[in-house]
Amino acid sequence: MIRLFVGDDLKAGGQVVPSPEQAHYLIHVMRLSVGAELLLFNGRHGEWSAKVVSIGKGRCDLGVEAPVRAQSGGPDVDLIVAMVKRARLEVIVEKAAELGARRVRLVITQRANAGHANLARLNAIAIEAAEQTGRLDVPEICAAQKLDRVLAEWDAGRRLMFCDEAGDAPPALAALTAPAAPALGWAILIGPEGGFSPAERARCRAVAGAVPVSLGPRILRADTAAIAAMSVWQSALGDWRGT
C-alpha cells in the first residue's frame, strides 16, 4: 500500500491535493486510477486511508476517508552526524529515518569531509524513507552547526552517546545499559571519516550526560557507524525493546 506524507490537515471527508511531484508519482509511476486506495500521514494527525477522487493534467485530488493509526512518535533520539561526503550523508539520513531517529542534526567538525549539505534533498530523502518504513512522522533535518557550539549549548537533560573510535571507551551495550538516572532524551554523535580531533574528543566527553562508547575493534565508515549506533541504542533503550 502506498504511503504519502502530506502537509495538509487530515480529517474524515477532507480533500488533499498532492504536490506536482507526488501527483506524477501516483499517476505515472504507480499508475493509480480514480478509486485507488492509499495511506496518508502528516506527522500530526496519524495515518488515514484515502482514495484518488479525480485525476487531471499533472494533478490529482485525494479524498481522506478513515483513520487507520493514531499519531505516535518514536523515542526521543537525535542523530548528530559530522558533515561527510554527500553520498554517505544521504545514506545516513535514509537509514536514520528507517531506524527511528527523531531528528538528524549536522555538525561541522575540525576534520569535516564536506562543507555544504543540500537540506532540501536530505529532507526529500527523509520523507521517502519515512513513507516506506511505516513511521508516522518524518525526522527533522537540522542545518549544520559547529560542533563546539552544539556542545556549549548542550541540554543537560539529554544524554549523549558519543561514538568514540579512538580507543578506550567501554563497549556500547554495556555503557548504555549501565544503571543511570532516566534521561529526558538521547543523542547519538558520529564523527567524520577522519575522526574527531583530540580537543573535540575531550569536549565531547566533558558534556554533562556524555556516554562514550566503542563500536568494536574494527574501523567503521561514518554511515556504518551511524546505523550500528542507532541499532544498538534502539535495542538497548529504544522501541526495539518491544512493549
Added chain:
Amino acid sequence: MIRLFVGDDLKAGGQVVPSPEQAHYLIHVMRLSVGAELLLFNGRHGEWSAKVVSIGKGRCDLGVEAPVRAQSGGPDVDLIVAMVKRARLEVIVEKAAELGARRVRLVITQRANAGHANLARLNAIAIEAAEQTGRLDVPEICAAQKLDRVLAEWDAGRRLMFCDEAGDAPPALAALTAPAAPALGWAILIGPEGGFSPAERARCRAVAGAVPVSLGPRILRADTAAIAAMSVWQSALGDWRGT
C-alpha cells in the same frame, strides 16, 4: 597507512608482487615511491609491515619486513542474505566485512529480487572493505544456494538469528541474551525486500537452534536490516563486548 590483502605467504624477508590492479593503485592512485611503507595481510599469517622495493612498468615489488599483528579471526558468525538487488547486495557485503562477518552466504528465496550475483565483484568489495576496516581476514562470499537446501542441511551446532519481519518474534537483544547452551557458531538470516513466504518462515523457525528476532516496529530495507542485525549481534554476543 595503506593495507593490502595479498595471496602470498608472508614472512620476514619475503617478496610480494601485487596484482596489476593493486600495483596501479599503489603507484598511480596512492603515488607510492620506492621505500614507501605499507601493511600486508593474507588471512593466514597476520599483518606485516612492508616496503616498496622497486617500481616497474605497471608493476612493483614489495619487501616484507616485520610482523605487526598476529593472525586472529573475528567471531564465528555468518551473514546469510537473500538475493536482493545488486546495489543493496554490494552494500551488504561491504558492511558485513566492516562489521566482522566471517562469511556472507547468498540464498535464493521464493520472493527473491534478483537472480544473479557477480561473485568476483562481491569478493573485490569484501577485500577492499577488509583492507579499510583493519581486519586480518576477508569474509568468504559463498555462491547462492536455495534457502530450503541451506535449512535442510543446517548444522545443529550453529544457532540461527532469524530476522523475522512478519510480526511476533521477541526483541532481538532479549532473544540473543536469553540464557542458552553455548553455540559452536552463529548465522544471521536476512530476507528479501518482499519478506519470507509463510512456508519459509515456518521452516526457518523449525531449524534446530533458530532464534527468531524482531528488529523493531518499522519496516527495514534489506541492507539496513543486515547492518542492524550484525550490530546488535556483535554487541550482545560478539567482539563488540570488549575483552
